[in-house]
Amino acid sequence: MDPLAPAHPTWVMLLIAAVAVAVLLVLIAKVKLHAFISLVLVSAVTAIAAGIPVADVPTAMLTGFSSTLGSVALLVAFGVMLGRLLEVTGGAQVLADTLIGAFGEKRAPLALGVAALIFGFPIFFDAGLVVFLPIIFAVARRFGGSILIYALPTAGSFAAMHAVVPPHPGPVAAATELGGDIGLTLLIGVPVAILAWIPGAYLVGRWLGARFTPEPTNVFAIDENDEETSANEAAAPSFATVVLLLALPLVLIGLNTVVTTLQAAGAVSEDATWASALVLIGQTPVALLITVLVAILVLSPGRFPVGRASEILDQALGPICAIILITGAGGMFGGVLRTSGxxxxxxxxxxxxxxxxxxxxxxxxxxxxxxxxxxxxxxxxxxxxxxxxxxxxxxxxxxxxxxxxxxxxxxxxxxxxxxxxxxxxxxxxxxxxxxxxxxxxxxxxxxxxxxxxxxxxxxxxxx
Structure with a gap:
C-alpha cells in the first residue's frame, strides 16, 4: 500500500507518532497487556488518528503485518528447525566447544561475534540471528552468566553487516540511488562494519550484558536425562559437519548474489536456465529449507530415525509462534506509520x-x-x-x-x-x-x- 499524502501538518504527524509509541510502552510495560494485542490496538488507533480513511485502515494494518511475516516467518521457522537439529544431536555444543577452545573462555563473546561477522556477509539479520541461536544458548549454558553477554555482540555483528555491507538490500539500494559503485562500497564497507562493531556492539554489548540478566526460554532445550539424547551426544557430529551445515545457506545465498550481480551487469543472460535455478535456490527461505533437509539426512544416521525428525521439528516450532506474531505486529505498527505519510x-x-x-x-x-x-x-x-x-x-x-x-x-x-x-x-x-x-x-x-x-x-x- 503506497504512503498517503500527510493528512496533518508535519508537527501534528510527529506528535501522533510520539503519542502512539508512548501509549504502546504504557500498555505493555505498565498495564501488562500482551504485546501482540497492544501492537494491533495501537496500530488501529494510530491509523485513524493519522488520517488514513477508515475503510483503508484494515488494509494498511494487514499490509505491514503480512509483509513482515512474509520475510520473517519462514526464516525464523527454518532457522529454529536447523538449530533444534544441531542442539538435539550435540552439534551446537561441538561448535561452541571448538570456538571456545580456539579463543578461550574469556573470549567467548568475541568468538561468537567474529563468527557472526563472517556468516553475516550474505545472510540477512533475521536469518543469521536465528541460525546462531542454539550456539549462543549452548555457550551461555556452559559458562553461565547473562545470555546477553553472548547474544548482544553476536546480534550486533549481524546488524552491522546487514546495515553497511552489500549485498544486503539497504546499502545496495542506497548506493544505486546515489550513482555509486557497489563493488567499491563492498570493499570499504567490510572494514567499516568491523571497526564500528568493535566499540559499538562488542564492547558495549559485553558491558550491557553484564548489567542485565533476563531469563529467556531456550527454544532448543533438551532433556538431559533422556536416553536418546545421551546417545546422540555420544555420537555428536564433527566440527566440520556442523560448519558445513551452517555454511550451506551462506554458499547458496552467495551464489544467488553473484549470479544476480552478473545478470545486472549483462555478463549473464537473465533467460539462462542455470542462472535462474541458482537464483531460486539462493533465495533465503529456499536456502534454509534445503539446509534443513540436508541436516536431517546428514545428522539422522546413528542419532535418530528420519521419521522422528517431525517430532523434533514440532518441538522447535511451538515456542516461536508468539515470537513470530509479535514480530509481525511490530511490522504492522511500522507499516501504519509509513502508510500514514x-x-x-x-x-x-x-x-x-x-x-x-x-x-x-x-x-x-x-x-x-x-x-x-x-x-x-x-x-x-x-x-x-x-x-x-x-x-x-x-x-x-x-x-x-x-x-x-x-x-x-x-x-x-x-x-x-x-x-x-x-x-x-x-x-x-x-x-x-x-x-x-x-x-x-x-x-x-x-x-x-x-x-x-x-x-x-x-x-x-x-x-
Whole structure:
C-alpha cells in the first residue's frame, strides 16, 4: 500500500507518532497487556488518528503485518528447525566447544561475534540471528552468566553487516540511488562494519550484558536425562559437519548474489536456465529449507530415525509462534506509520537542511528510522532525497560510499517498538520492552554512531 499524502501538518504527524509509541510502552510495560494485542490496538488507533480513511485502515494494518511475516516467518521457522537439529544431536555444543577452545573462555563473546561477522556477509539479520541461536544458548549454558553477554555482540555483528555491507538490500539500494559503485562500497564497507562493531556492539554489548540478566526460554532445550539424547551426544557430529551445515545457506545465498550481480551487469543472460535455478535456490527461505533437509539426512544416521525428525521439528516450532506474531505486529505498527505519510512529512521538511551533506544524510535517515521503524525504508528514502545534491556535487565513488555508510548509520540507531527486529531480539532473549530499550536500542545506537564517526572522519581526512 503506497504512503498517503500527510493528512496533518508535519508537527501534528510527529506528535501522533510520539503519542502512539508512548501509549504502546504504557500498555505493555505498565498495564501488562500482551504485546501482540497492544501492537494491533495501537496500530488501529494510530491509523485513524493519522488520517488514513477508515475503510483503508484494515488494509494498511494487514499490509505491514503480512509483509513482515512474509520475510520473517519462514526464516525464523527454518532457522529454529536447523538449530533444534544441531542442539538435539550435540552439534551446537561441538561448535561452541571448538570456538571456545580456539579463543578461550574469556573470549567467548568475541568468538561468537567474529563468527557472526563472517556468516553475516550474505545472510540477512533475521536469518543469521536465528541460525546462531542454539550456539549462543549452548555457550551461555556452559559458562553461565547473562545470555546477553553472548547474544548482544553476536546480534550486533549481524546488524552491522546487514546495515553497511552489500549485498544486503539497504546499502545496495542506497548506493544505486546515489550513482555509486557497489563493488567499491563492498570493499570499504567490510572494514567499516568491523571497526564500528568493535566499540559499538562488542564492547558495549559485553558491558550491557553484564548489567542485565533476563531469563529467556531456550527454544532448543533438551532433556538431559533422556536416553536418546545421551546417545546422540555420544555420537555428536564433527566440527566440520556442523560448519558445513551452517555454511550451506551462506554458499547458496552467495551464489544467488553473484549470479544476480552478473545478470545486472549483462555478463549473464537473465533467460539462462542455470542462472535462474541458482537464483531460486539462493533465495533465503529456499536456502534454509534445503539446509534443513540436508541436516536431517546428514545428522539422522546413528542419532535418530528420519521419521522422528517431525517430532523434533514440532518441538522447535511451538515456542516461536508468539515470537513470530509479535514480530509481525511490530511490522504492522511500522507499516501504519509509513502508510500514514509520516515519512513523507519528514522528507518534505528535512530535504534541505543547509549543512554538510554527510551530516544531512545521517540526520534525515535517523529521523525516518525513528518515525517509521524500517531501516531499509530509511536507507532508500534518504538516498532518494539527497541524490540530486550528490549528482550536482559530482562526488566520486569513495565519497558516495561514505554517504551510504552515513545513511546506514542513521537507519541503524534508535531501534524501538516500531521495528520488527526490536521484537525479534526482545522475545528470543526473554527481555521485556523496557529492558530491550536499555540494551538493544542502546547497542543499535552506539553501533550506528560508530559507523557515522568512521564515515565522517574519512569524509574529512581523505581528499
Amino acid at each position: 509520516i515519512g513523507e512529512a519528514l522528507s518534505t521538511s528535512l530535504s534541505d537542511l543547509g549543512m554538510s551533506l554527510i551530516v544531512q544524510a545521517f540526520l534525515i535517515a535517523t529521523l525516518l528510522r525513528v518515525a517509521q521503524g524500517s531501516a531499509t525504508v530509511a536507507l532508500t528514502t534518504t538516498a532518494g532525497l539527497i541524490s540530486a545534491q550528490v549528482a550536482a556535487a559530482g562526488l566520486g565513488g569513495f565519497d558516495i560510499a561514505l554517504l551510504v555508510f552515513a545513511i546506514a548509520a542513521g537507519a541503524t540507531v534508535l531501534s524501538h517498538v516500531n521495528d520488527s527486529g526490536f521484537w525479534l531480539v526482545s522475545r528470543f532473549f526473554g527481555m521485556d520492552v523496557i529492558t530491550t530499550l536499555k540494551t538493544w536500542t542502546v547497542l543499535e545506537t552506539t553501533l550506528g554512531l560508530s559507523v557515522f564517526v568512521i564515515a565522517s572522519v574519512l569524509w574529512v581526512v581523505v581528499p
